[in-house]
Amino acid sequence: MATVTEKKKSSAPKKLQHSKERYLFWFENMLLQRRFEEKAGQLYGQQKIRGFCHLYIGQEACSSGAVTALKEGDKYITAYRDHGIPLALGTSPNAIMAELYGKKTGTTKGKGGSMHIFDKEKGFVGGHGIVGAQIPLGAGIAFAEKYNKTDNLCICYFGDGAIRQGAFHEALNMAMSWKLPVIFVVENNGYAMGTSVARSSNVTELYTLGEAYDIPSEPVDGMSVEAIHESVSRAAERARKGDGPTFLEFRTYRYRGHSMSDPQKYRSKEEVEEYKHRDPIEQIRSVITSNNFATEEELEEIDKKVKEIVAQSVQFAEESEFPDPKEAYTDVYVETDYPFIMD
Numbered sequence: 007m008a009t010v011t012e013k014k015k016s017s018a019p020k021k022l023q024h025s026k027e028r029y030l031f032w033f034e035n036m037l038l039q040r041r042f043e044e045k046a047g048q049l050y051g052q053q054k055i056r057g058f059c060h061l062y063i064g065q066e067a068c069s070s071g072a073v074t075a076l077k078e079g080d081k082y083i084t085a086y087r088d089h090g091i092p093l094a095l096g097t098s099p100n101a102i103m104a105e106l107y108g109k110k111t112g113t114t115k116g117k118g119g120s121m122h123i124f125d126k127e128k129g130f131v132g133g134h135g136i137v138g139a140q141i142p143l144g145a146g147i148a149f150a151e152k153y154n155k156t157d158n159l160c161i162c163y164f165g166d167g168a169i170r171q172g173a174f175h176e177a178l179n180m181a182m183s184w185k186l187p188v189i190f191v192v193e194n195n196g197y198a199m200g201t202s203v204a205r206s207s208n209v210t211e212l213y214t215l216g217e218a219y220d221i222p223s224e225p226v227d228g229m230s231v232e233a234i235h236e237s238v239s240r241a242a243e244r245a246r247k248g249d250g251p252t253f254l255e256f257r258t259y260r261y262r263g264h265s266m267s268d269p270q271k272y273r274s275k276e277e278v279e280e281y282k283h284r285d286p287i288e289q290i291r292s293v294i295t296s297n298n299f300a301t302e303e304e305l306e307e308i309d310k311k312v313k314e315i316v317a318q319s320v321q322f323a324e325e326s327e328f329p330d331p332k333e334a335y336t337d338v339y340v341e342t343d344y345p346f347i348m349d
Contacts, residue, residue, distance in 0.1 A: 024232065026299040028074060032231045033290045034308050035073070036066035039090045040287060041309075041316050042099055046089065046106060046120075049320070050266045055106045058135075059120045062090035064229075064261040067286035068193055069094035071234025072161055076242055079156065081129045083144045084163035086121035087193075087260075088133025091163070095128040103319035109326035116329045117337070131160075138164060138171030141190070145177040148188035148251075159187035159245040161238070167198025169215060170206070178253065182219045185250035189241040190216070193228065193256050199264045200272045216253025228258030229284040259284075 022029075043061045050059050062069070069090040072082075082091050089102060097113065105112025106120050113123050124132040131147060134140040144162025151158045168174060169192055181188050192212050196202060203210050216223030222244065227233040234256065241252035259281040263270045294300050300308075338344075 022293070022297065024235070026297070029290055029294050029297075029299055030308075031074065032070050033287065033294060033305065034312065035070045035094055036231065036287045036290070037309060038099070038312050038315065039066045039069065039093045041312050042093060042102070042319070043089060045316050045320060046103075047262065047266065049106070054324075055120065056108070057119050057121075058086065059106070059266045060087040060264065061260070061262045061266070062087055064281065064285070065193060065195060065256075065258045066090055066094075067231040067234050068163070068191070068228055068256045068258055070286075071231040072191075072238045075235045075238035076159070076161065079129065079158040080242075081131050081147050081151070081158065081160040082163070083131045083140045083147065083160060084133055085137070085140060085165055085168065086133050086135050087165070088121065088123050092123050092125050092128060092130045095125070095130055097123070097125040097128050097130065099315055099319040100322040101125075103316075103323040104326050107323040107326070108328060109323055110329035110333070111322070111326040115333060115337070117333065138168035138173050140164060141168065141171070142173050142177045142180075144190070145181045145186055145188055148181065148186040148245075149184065152184075152187055157246055159189065159242060161189040161191060163191045163193055165198060166192055166194040166196070166203050166212060167201075167206070168192070169212060170198075174215075178216060178219045178221060178251070181251040182221050185248060187245035187248075188251045189238060189245060190221075190251060190253045191256055192254070193258055195228075195258050195260045197260075197264065197272065200268065200270075202272070211255075213253060213255035221251050221253045223253040223255070225255045225257055228256035229281070229286050229289070231286055231290060 040063060043063050046055060047061055049055045073094045084091055092102060101113045102123055105114060105118060105123055108116040108119060110116050113125055121133050121135045141162060141164055144160050147160040194212055198206055209215060213223040213225045226237045237254050241254060244252055261278055291305060295302060
């Protein structure tokens with residue numbers, strides 16, 4: 007039976023490990039991703055955005071927590087659910103929305119669309135459409151950073167379905183053998199497209215796959231931006247010391263389907279609602295208000311500002327022009343006079 011002293015101790019407020027400024031940054035940063043993608047979903051329904059579109063809603067902590075743990079010069083690479091990370095890094099929402107519209111003012115001149123956002127200046131080495139293809143690329147980027155002695159690293163994101171690819175195992179083996187400065191992150195949202203992890207693998211504790219290569223591996227609460235920050239900070243310290251890769255399993259959840267065309271018949275509404283009770287944005291909102299970092303009114307003002315940024319990005323995309331058809335022949339080869347490019 008707990009004593010009175012123990013009861014008082016257990017009810018004491020948790021000591022915060024981060025500053026007021028960081029909590030407010032996380033709140034606004036994750037909220038921007040959420041509002042941007044909510045609008046993108048609406049625009050897709052209006053056929054303003056075409057092709058494939060995979061939303062990050064619910065997974066925002068996975069990007070925002072990593073951004074505060076890493077430094078300028080580090081590289082990020084991910085799969086095709088790729089709007090959240092560049093937004094977290096500070097890529098212009100205007101440029102991302104224009105890319106979703108296929109306009110020439112987009113991040114890849116309207117040629118990449120939703121699945122291929124890219125921002126060299128922010129260290130975002132793109133979204134990649136081939137499942138698991140970015141894993142060996144992430145290891146390669148880390149090799150380049152080590153070779154050039156930059157003290158930078160690469161954080162490589164992929165989904166739970168991608169770990170069934172042979173490239174995952176090859177990349178982990180090579181990265182550990184060469185002690186590459188790479189952080190491998192599986193964003194385990196429970197479903198590879200529409201198949202649960204439990205139905206597709208005997209190994210459901212995905213982080214244990216890294217242990218086969220002697221890579222330090224751990225599960226992380228992917229709905230907690232604080233937990234993400236702390237785990238990535240530890241992994242980054244290890245990488246910069248020259249000790250090699252870390253494998254992190256971010257246990258997260260997407261509220262929307264795999265893509266906008268997904269009817270989501272493989273899970274219940276109750277399951278989705280259960281995860282919404284652990285929403286990463288609402289968790290940070292609670293920390294901010296309970297510690298008097300900001301009032302609800304001030305947080306509403308942040309939300310209003312974010313919505314205005316998103317509205318401006320839509321207007322920018324609407325008013326931008328489509329690329330000239332001849333642009334299909336540019337940016338294909340480094341050599342501008344390559345003989346097999348025909349006008």
